[in-house]
Amino acid sequence: MSLQHELDLDLPFEDVRHEAVLNVVRTMGVLSSAGALLFRRFGLTEAQFNALFSLKYKDRDLTQSDLGKRLVVTRASITSVLDKLEAKHLVARVSVPDNRRIYHVELTEKGRVLLEKVEPLYRENLHAATKDLSEKQCRTLIQLLERIRARTQEVHEALSR
Amino acid sequence: MSLQHELDLDLPFEDVRHEAVLNVVRTMGVLSSAGALLFRRFGLTEAQFNALFSLKYKDRDLTQSDLGKRLVVTRASITSVLDKLEAKHLVARVSVPDNRRIYHVELTEKGRVLLEKVEPLYRENLHAATKDLSEKQCRTLIQLLERIRARTQEVHEALSR
DNA sequence: GGCTTATCGCTTGACACCTAACAGTCATAT
DNA sequence: ATATGACTGTTAGGTGTCAAGCGATAAGCC
Numbered sequence: 001m002s003l004q005h006e007l008d009l010d011l012p013f014e015d016v017r018h019e020a021v022l023n024v025v026r027t028m029g030v031l032s033s034a035g036a037l038l039f040r041r042f043g044l045t046e047a048q049f050n051a052l053f054s055l056k057y058k059d060r061d062l063t064q065s066d067l068g069k070r071l072v073v074t075r076a077s078i079t080s081v082l083d084k085l086e087a088k089h090l091v092a093r094v095s096v097p098d099n100r101r102i103y104h105v106e107l108t109e110k111g112r113v114l115l116e117k118v119e120p121l122y123r124e125n126l127h128a129a130t131k132d133l134s135e136k137q138c139r140t141l142i143q144l145l146e147r148i149r150a151r152t153q154e155v156h157e158a159l160s161r
Numbered sequence: 162m163s164l165q166h167e168l169d170l171d172l173p174f175e176d177v178r179h180e181a182v183l184n185v186v187r188t189m190g191v192l193s194s195a196g197a198l199l200f201r202r203f204g205l206t207e208a209q210f211n212a213l214f215s216l217k218y219k220d221r222d223l224t225q226s227d228l229g230k231r232l233v234v235t236r237a238s239i240t241s242v243l244d245k246l247e248a249k250h251l252v253a254r255v256s257v258p259d260n261r262r263i264y265h266v267e268l269t270e271k272g273r274v275l276l277e278k279v280e281p282l283y284r285e286n287l288h289a290a291t292k293d294l295s296e297k298q299c300r301t302l303i304q305l306l307e308r309i310r311a312r313t314q315e316v317h318e319a320l321s322r
Numbered sequence: 323g324g325c326t327t328a329t330c331g332c333t334t335g336a337c338a339c340c341t342a343a344c345a346g347t348c349a350t351a352t
Numbered sequence: 353a354t355a356t357g358a359c360t361g362t363t364a365g366g367t368g369t370c371a372a373g374c375g376a377t378a379a380g381c382c
Contacts, residue, residue: 001307001310001311002307003303003307006310007230007231007233008227008230008231009231010220010221011218011220015284015287016296016299016300016303017287017288017290017291017294017296017299018284018287019299019303020291020294020299020300020302020303021192021287021290021291023302023303023306023307024185024188024189024192024302024306025189025192025193026233026306026310027185027189027306027309027310027313028185028186028188028189029233030309030310030313030314030317031182031185031186031309031313032186033317033370034313034314034316034317034320036370037317037320037321038320045337045338046338047337047338047339057172059171059172060171063360063361064360064361065359065360065361066169069168069169070168070169070170072168072187072190073338073339073340074339074340074341075360075361075362076339076340076341076342076361076362076363077338077339077340078361079361079362079363080337080338080339080362081338081339084337099347099348099360100346100347100348100360101346101347101348101359101360101361102347102359102360102361103360103361123176123179125313125316125320126176126178126179126182127178128312128313128315128316129178129182129309129312129313129316130178130181130182130309130312131312132308132309132311132312133178133181133305133308133309135177135178137305138177138178138180138181139177139181140301140305141181141184141185141302141305141306142164142177142180142181142184144294144298144301144302144305145184145185145187145188145302146162146163146164146184147293147294148188148191148192148290148291148293148294149162149167149187149188149191150162150293151289151290151291151292151293152188152191152192152195152286152289152290153191153195154289155195155286155289155290156191156194156195156198159195159198159199159202159286160198197340206367206368207368208367208368208369224330224331225330225331226329226330226331234368234369234370235369235370235371236330236331236332237331237332237333237369237370237371237372238368238369238370239331240331240332240333241367241368241369242368245367260330260377260378261330261376261377261378262329262330262331262376262377262378263329263330263331263377264330264331
């Protein structure tokens with residue numbers, strides 16, 4: 001369905017670039033709420049699932065700051081997400097002898113077991129969502145979005161100055 | 162820049178569909194933070210700007226629920242956003258004689274003047290962000306995202322049941 | 323008229339996120 | 353050795369969001 005109709009707009013978009021950007025925003029919204037619905041069945045939020053997922057596929061020890069970089073959120077946000085996960089015994093903060101400032105964050109066995117149940121459904125939904133796209137079209141999409149990100153980051157830097 | 166590098170991941174994605182979906186998510190994040198940076202200069206949040214923008218281009222009276230549909234947020238969210246905007250005298254809730262349940266939301270003169278300053282910069286950034294895309298590529302992007310949304314909504318409905 | 327049902331806006335509580343300020347720890351330079 | 357600066361994780365305060373539930377109002381039905 002077109003965005004114009006989806007948002008109950010009376011007039012069509014006059015600017016295809018505007019429409020493209022809003023399509024990204026809207027698609028994110030749809031993906032996000034479908035994800036939230038799935039995760040909630042397991043008592044998880046999106047942020048919590050993303051943290052667990054990152055921890056499962058890490059290939060080296062991650063500090064809270066490292067995790068923040070991967071999830072693109074601030075250290076302060078990571079703290080609160082990990083607090084929730086730790087309270088549920090799904091992750092553990094492991095002290096590092098050499099450096100008492102940092103923790104290494106690890107999945108617990110309980111966390112691993114839970115993720116084992118959620119992840120297949122997550123991947124299933126992921127593939128259902130992109131069912132109408134060929135692999136080549138996926139790659140086209142990725143390329144187009146990368147271009148937008150590159151330019152948007154320039155805009156961001158320009159605004160920061 | 163590729164998502165793998167951008168997120169400081171050590172291994173490449175093994176699943177192009179997963180990569181595509183995460184690209185949407187990440188692109189939204191970048192667009193959103195660039196937007197937030199711009200709007201903040203005018204004392205606005207993204208949600209507040211979106212509300213003002215919708216109100217400017219409405220072609221009929223909008224209730225809070227109508228506005229919620231266009232912005233794809235719940236009525237509860239609209240209430241708090243409008244509270245903030247009303248406190249700044251940028252919008253007004255106009256009572257409707259025929260139906261005492263509803264308000265019609267209007268831009269005030271002050272709101273219109275403010276938007277007159279923000280909107281050109283918003284559009285400028287929009288075009289900067291999509292500078293590397295031809296109009297045709299924009300349309301391709303839109304089409305690909307529409308397909309993802311359609312399927313994702315099916316997933317959402319399946320999960321709701 | 324009187325009843326039910328639906329809709330509207332609002333309130334509350336929970337969550338993720340941000341910014342800013344903080345304290346502890348490490349590294350470095352003086 | 354000691355002071356400075358950089359880095360890490362935490363806390364506090366505020367925003368936007370949602371879900372669930374409320375009272376008020378409107379619309380439809382008997």
